[in-house]
Amino acid sequence: MIFLTELHYHPPAALFAALAHADGLLLEAHEHYRKQTYRNRCLIRTAQGVQSLTVPVLDGNRAGKVSVSEIEIDYRQNWIHRHWRTLQTAYGNSPYFEYYADYLHDIYVQKPARLFDLNQQFLQLLLKCFRLPLPVRHTTEYYPEFPNNAYPGIQLLSQTILDRRDWLASKATPATAEPDTPAASALVRPYPQVFGPGFEPGLSVLDLLFSQGPAAGSFLL
Numbered sequence: 001m002i003f004l005t006e007l008h009y010h011p012p013a014a015l016f017a018a019l020a021h022a023d024g025l026l027l028e029a030h031e032h033y034r035k036q037t038y039r040n041r042c043l044i045r046t047a048q049g050v051q052s053l054t055v056p057v058l059d060g061n062r063a064g065k066v067s068v069s070e071i072e073i074d075y076r077q078n079w080i081h082r083h084w085r086t087l088q089t090a091y092g093n094s095p096y097f098e099y100y101a102d103y104l105h106d107i108y109v110q111k112p113a114r115l116f117d118l119n120q121q122f123l124q125l126l127l128k129c130f131r132l133p134l135p136v137r138h139t140t141e142y143y144p145e146f147p148n149n150a151y152p153g154i155q156l157l158s159q160t161i162l163d164r165r166d167w168l169a170s171k172a173t174p175a176t177a178e179p180d181t182p183a184a185s186a187l188v189r190p191y192p193q194v195f196g197p198g199f200e201p202g203l204s205v206l207d208l209l210f211s212q213g214p215a216a217g218s219f220l221l
Helices: 014-020 059-063 078-089 097-112 115-129 205-219
Strands: 002-005 024-029 039-047 049-053 136-139 161-163
Touching: 002 014, 014 205, 039 078, 039 205, 049 078, 078 097, 078 205, 097 115, 097 205, 115 136, 115 205
Parallel strands: 002 024, 002 161, 024 136
Antiparallel strands: 039 049
């Protein structure tokens, strides 16, 4: 089975639970960019509760008419410093933050021009962290409803294409910003989080990695 999805910024752990059952990954590269989604934001848990981290993009007002692979990041805003400081504050005392910190920081400081490239670099790192050596391909054109038969560029793969675009969709406010599909949250077994009490579903996969490290995969159902 080939898993079709858009690229996210530090997506919820449920994505990797689903990818653990996939034979390949197909990234949507030709959709129009959509604001207020996991494409440029993620959710983490801090001492003040769930917080959203958003990557600013250029020409946000016209972004809906621009291909997602062409959306540029706005580095006029000092967002890298803010995101990194927030991650350090939230997870600096977690068991495995230091284990992954340098790998993440190296990607940030490269300052990829496009959001698609930034997200793809983080995705490749996260796939390695979860030991998921999936072949990754990009769509060659946009289909509102994706064809389930032979697709250009994937002729060698006869598996079904499972369309999961917008399967994980963030809400407008952090308080309710967990995946829209209830089944998504159920794919991650509760684990000890840095801030409690209780388990908060729908957080970025970084929350799971910083808490459980190499054992993180065992919490994916």
